[in-house]
Amino acid sequence: MSEPLDLPLREQAAAIAAGQLDAGELLDATLARIESRNPAINAVVETFPERSREMLAAAPDGPLHGVPVVIKDEWPLPWRAQRFGAADMLATPEPGESGPYRALRDAGAVIVGVGNMHELGASSTGNISVYGPARNPWNPERCPGGSSSGPAAAVAARLVAGAVGADGIGSIRYPATYCGLTGLKPTFGRSAMAGHHMAGVSTTIVSGPLCADAGDCRLLGSVLFGEKLQAGKVQGLRIGVIENEVSEDVAPPVREACEQAIEDLRAATDGDVRTIELPELPAATLATVLIANSESLGSVTPERLNNLDPELSPLGRGLLKYRLMLPAAATVKSQQMRTMARQRLAEVFEEVDVIAWPTVPAVAPPLEAPLVELPSGTHTADTANVRGGALANLTGIPAISVPVGSAEGLPIGLQLQAAWGRDELLLDAAEALEGANDRRWVEATPPLAAAEQTEA
Amino acid sequence: MEASNSADDFIPAALAAFGVEADEIELAVMRGAHETFWPPILELLALDTSAVAAEPNPDLSQAPRRR
Numbered sequence: 001m002s003e004p005l006d007l008p009l010r011e012q013a014a015a016i017a018a019g020q021l022d023a024g025e026l027l028d029a030t031l032a033r034i035e036s037r038n039p040a041i042n043a044v045v046e047t048f049p050e051r052s053r054e055m056l057a058a059a060p061d062g063p064l065h066g067v068p069v070v071i072k073d074e075w076p077l078p079w080r081a082q083r084f085g086a087a088d089m090l091a092t093p094e095p096g097e098s099g100p101y102r103a104l105r106d107a108g109a110v111i112v113g114v115g116n117m118h119e120l121g122a123s124s125t126g127n128i129s130v131y132g133p134a135r136n137p138w139n140p141e142r143c144p145g146g147s148s149s150g151p152a153a154a155v156a157a158r159l160v161a162g163a164v165g166a167d168g169i170g171s172i173r174y175p176a177t178y179c180g181l182t183g184l185k186p187t188f189g190r191s192a193m194a195g196h197h198m199a200g201v202s203t204t205i206v207s208g209p210l211c212a213d214a215g216d217c218r219l220l221g222s223v224l225f226g227e228k229l230q231a232g233k234v235q236g237l238r239i240g241v242i243e244n245e246v247s248e249d250v251a252p253p254v255r256e257a258c259e260q261a262i263e264d265l266r267a268a269t270d271g272d273v274r275t276i277e278l279p280e281l282p283a284a285t286l287a288t289v290l291i292a293n294s295e296s297l298g299s300v301t302p303e304r305l306n307n308l309d310p311e312l313s314p315l316g317r318g319l320l321k322y323r324l325m326l327p328a329a330a331t332v333k334s335q336q337m338r339t340m341a342r343q344r345l346a347e348v349f350e351e352v353d354v355i356a357w358p359t360v361p362a363v364a365p366p367l368e369a370p371l372v373e374l375p376s377g378t379h380t381a382d383t384a385n386v387r388g389g390a391l392a393n394l395t396g397i398p399a400i401s402v403p404v405g406s407a408e409g410l411p412i413g414l415q416l417q418a419a420w421g422r423d424e425l426l427l428d429a430a431e432a433l434e435g436a437n438d439r440r441w442v443e444a445t446p447p448l449a450a451a452e453q454t455e456a
Numbered sequence: 457m458e459a460s461n462s463a464d465d466f467i468p469a470a471l472a473a474f475g476v477e478a479d480e481i482e483l484a485v486m487r488g489a490h491e492t493f494w495p496p497i498l499e500l501l502a503l504d505t506s507a508v509a510a511e512p513n514p515d516l517s518q519a520p521r522r523r
Contacts, residue, residue, distance in 0.1 A: 189517035203516060283503070286496045302475045318485025321478055325470045330497050335510040337500070339520065342511070346519045383492060396516030420518050 005029055006449075009067060009161035009216040016066040023066025023110070027056055030068040030112050034159050040140055040448060043153035044070060044113035045131040051079050055110045064223060065108030070115045070154045070163040073131075074147075075100050075207070076195055077111065084197070085117035085129040085147065087311030090299045090320070091197045098195030100164045100207045100224060107223040115163055116150030119316050123147060124174040124360070124385040125370040128313050133367055136178060137446035138410050142364040143381065145175025151210050152179040158449045161211065162220045166196070168205040168292055170359075170389025173401040176210055177413025178364040180403045180444055182430060183210045184217045187420050188396035191224040204292045204393035213442040214402070214430035221423065234428045237271035240352030242278055246388045249376045250361040257405025257412040258358045261433060265356070268436035269429070276348050276355065281391060284341040287334035288390035293323045294331045300324060342395045349419035354429055356416050359401040360385045363410035392417055400426040402433055403441035411441070459498050463490035 004012065004021050015021035031049055038044050052068070059065055076082050078101070081093035104111060116134040118126045126149025127133045134149035136142040137157040144153040148165030152175030155163050165172040167185040176183025191207045193199050209220035222229045239262060241247060247255070266273050278284075305324065308317050348355065361384050362372035370381040392399035397417055405412035414433070418425050434442050460466070467486050471478055478486065511520055 187517055189515075203514075282496075283500055286493075286500055289493070290497075290500075305474075305476050314479075314481040315485050318478070318482040319489060321471070321476055321482060322467075322486045322489045324474055324476065325467070326493075327497065327501070330500055332510075333500050333503065333505055336505040336508040338514070339510045340505075340508055342514065342520045346522075349519075396514075396518075420516075 005033055006158055007161065008213065009211055010219045012067050012161055013064055013219065023056055026066065027052060027068055027110055027112065030160060034113060037157050037159060037448060041135040041137055041153045041157055042132055043116055043134050043150040043157060044159060045073060045116045045150060046080070047113040048079065052110050052112050055105065059108040059110065060106065062106060062108035063219060064104065067109050068112040068160050069104060069109050070113050070151055070160050071100060071104070071111055072115045072148050072151050072163070072165050073117045074121065074166045074196065075164070077101055080114065082197070083130060084121060085119045085131070086316060087130045088309035089120060089197070090304065093197060096195050099192030101195070103192045103223050103226060104164070109223070112160060115148065115154055118146030118149055119313055121147040121166070121168055121171060122316065122319060124170055124382050124389070125365070126175060127367045127370055128315060130311065135367065136364050137448040138180060138364070141366060142410060143178060143367050143370050145178030145364065147171040148175045148210060152176060152181055152183070155179070155181055155210050155212065156446055162216055163210045164207055164220070164224065165210050166205055166207050167393065168202065169288055169386060169393050172208045172210060173359050173389055173399060173415060174385055176401040177359040177403070177411060180411030180441065180446065181210050181212060182214050182217050182403065182442065183401045184208045184221055184423065184426065185392055185399045186221065186225065186423050187398040190423065191221070192226065198296065201298060202295050204288065213434060214427045218427045229424050229427060232424065232428050234269045234425070234432045237265065237269035237354065237429060238352040239266055239271055239273045240276040240348060240355040241273055242276055242355070242357060244281065246281065247357040249374050250358050251363070251372070251374060253405070253407035254358050254361060254363065254412050257407070258414045261404035261414045262356050264436040265429065265433045268432045274352055276352060278344060278348070280337065280341045280344055283337050284394050285387055285390040287337035288394040289386065290326060290331050290334040291338065291394070294326055297323060338394050341391065345395055345397060353425060354416045354418050356414060357388055359388060359413035359415040361388070363407050363412060388415060396420055398423040398426055400430055402430045403444070404433070404437070405441065406444070463487040466490065
């Protein structure tokens with residue numbers, strides 16, 4: 001058997017179920033690997049070996065029996081309140097049984113650590129956190145992506161084979177692409193959400209899996225969904241592409257890799273590529289940002305804003321205060337834009353099965369200055385990334401980021417989006433794409449992990 | 457009257473109206489946010505969306521009801 005820690009999530013689960021792998025030994029090895037590799041990437045901000053051993057001792061015979069996983073600092077655990085990557089999250093966090101925790105526990109999984117995240121979930125980069133930034137295993141001087149920075153870095157560095165993130169505006173898909181993983185943003189409402197401090201308020205946030213490939217996302221996703229995500233073979237896939245900035249104002253290597261991947265997917269499924277129109281996209285992107293920010297205002301008072309924890313970053317403090325100034329009329333119009341975008345997508349998905357475009361327009365930027373160079377000029381990574389990430393959160397549709405290439409030694413991701421409830425199709429399409437490129441990109445190993453394998 | 461994108465006018469006035477304090481670094485962050493968000497917000501506000509009735513309590517797990 002290969003090094004058990006390097007096995008895919010599903011193979012770890014199968015080996016444990018078959019009695020070929022001891023779950024206790026796997027847990028110990030996982031904790032040891034976190035201890036050895038994590039200092040370089042700061043992906044896992046807390047471990048709790050005794051709690052993990054208790055979970056293992058009580059683990060039922062579920063689909064993830066004995067398998068170690070990491071969960072984002074966005075979800076409370078019975079023994080630990082979430083911190084949301086921040087010294088001050090406005091809400092008062094408390095320990096508890098979140099939906100993802102229950103789903104993992106009931107599946108027999110063992111939570112071995114909490115994954116770092118961008119402060120307040122407020123960026124696609126992951127370069128600011130109360131714990132210090134997580135770092136990208138492909139290059140520790142580059143951003144791991146956010147806001148699910150730690151879960152992504154933990155899986156990419158093979159600390160664990162699967163992690164649970166959350167996606168309010170691309171926060172699973174951005175780090176998935178920066179770290180060379182597959183990340184699924186489920187259809188709104190389909191995955192476990194209970195216990196999140198914004199549950200019942202947010203109309204954009206969902207939990208979802210970050211794993212090396214689509215097969216593992218299918219397994220971890222099934223646990224989070226509470227239903228088996230069936231696999232199917234994709235034939236005659238109708239792939240929609242769009243001719244605007246989201247696919248054209250893109251760094252040339254990213255554009256080339258994504259165009260090649262779309263062609264590979266078309267060929268692998270004997271499908272076709274069709275150009276679609278989404279004129280609402282720019283306004284829909286702004287609408288997503290306005291809705292997501294206004295939904296977090298419920299716990300804001302001027303007095304509270306005057307008494308923010310001084311350890312909160314200046315960026316976090318400034319943005320929290322700026323949210324108060326967003327005009328109500330713009331939020332109302334944003335809801336109208338949401339309706340328009342949903343109606344347009346319903347029409348589009350009668351013509352195509354998936355929409356494909358680059359998950360983000362450039363590879364992971366430097367941690368110290370998260371700027372990206374695009375044909376239109378220099379942009380902050382956030383303003384560039386949100387163009388492609390927001391639509392799925394605004395409208396509720398599922399989306400997946402799949403690794404499809406590399407530039408500057410850093411991964412490139414293609415995003416596929418499908419109609420409401422067609423999460424399984426996205427996993428099927430991602431697997432077809434993996435097969436089309438001989439699994440080259442999902443099996444690529446970052447230098448951090450490769451060096452240790454060579455030494456071993 | 458032309459709309460103003462000037463953060464120097466808007467932000468101090470808004471903070472004063474809400475009674476919210478901000479230090480120089482926070483003000484710089486807010487100016488940056490304003491420069492990013494305010495022009496497209498003005499464009500959004502200028503759109504005539506009177507013919508669009510937002511879905512009441514949309515079920516985001518499903519496609520919208522047919523018009």
